[in-house]
Amino acid sequence: PYTVPLLERHGVRLDSVRRTASRDGRALDLSPKEFSVLQILLEADGAPVSAEELLERAWDAHADPFTGAVRVCLSKLRAKLGEPPLIRTVQGVGYAL
Template identity: 85%
Template sequence: MRILVAEDEETLAEIVATGLRRAGFAVDTVYSGDAAIAYLSLHDYDVVVLDRDLPRVHGDDVARHLVGTGSRTRILMLTAAGSMEDRVMGLDLGADDYLPKPFEFPELVSRVRALRRRSARPAPPLLERDGVRLDTVRRTAERDGRALELSPKEFSLLQILLEAEGGVVSAEELLERAWDAHADPFTGAVRVAMSKLRGKLGDPPLIRTVQGVGYVL
């Protein structure tokens, strides 16, 4: 799951991004409305955590842009103004959810996950295939009843493969959905992470490499 945090208070943006990464998300951060529009045009985000009072291009206009382009990216709008009128206005602009500042971080994570489930690429709470069971809510994984201690990145890779339901997933798609914009596509990050995931899944092997195409569970 890939998230964009658009917040002009850089310290707050990085705190939010760090917490979301620890919750298992791939996160990019921007500090202005024009940068948010640029990133949203370049990458396929599941959710944008959007500060309403952004410089250069207002958060309201970013929301209008997303709605106008028919984007499937869900909008969680943040604002220091928490009146009913502000909430109604934000939702009328096309926001899917609204969270006033200050907020409790667990609530933010819960709302982001709820929006992900409502996106055009929904993930059921339980994914199962070939003895592998993934609980996307509790963030637990097991194979044939054996608990798997997966890193957030390994969990994301396994979730994407399970969601493909036996289809091949390219390295490019894995990089797009599980890493942030700073990932170097030439470092072999997908190959290394996939190797670690295979080791934790154990034998017999479950993940097959389709040469020149991608990976399949």
């Protein structure tokens, strides 16, 4: 039987086919970018992902790496995920879930 690719960690469920995400059963209203970033972090399974890699994978090729787009997106994503915080900044490396 066909199974829907679900990622689940720390109470966050992400359905990459339906493009829905929830935390502890509460639906998250994510923008397409926030969804992509969350998916990349979940797939990394706790390993840190650099801002460059997030930019490369979640934005198009013309994104300016110095705009702070990743930081802004992550702060919005953190706010939507709520408490306790799930995404941590790994100094000099990137971000991890």
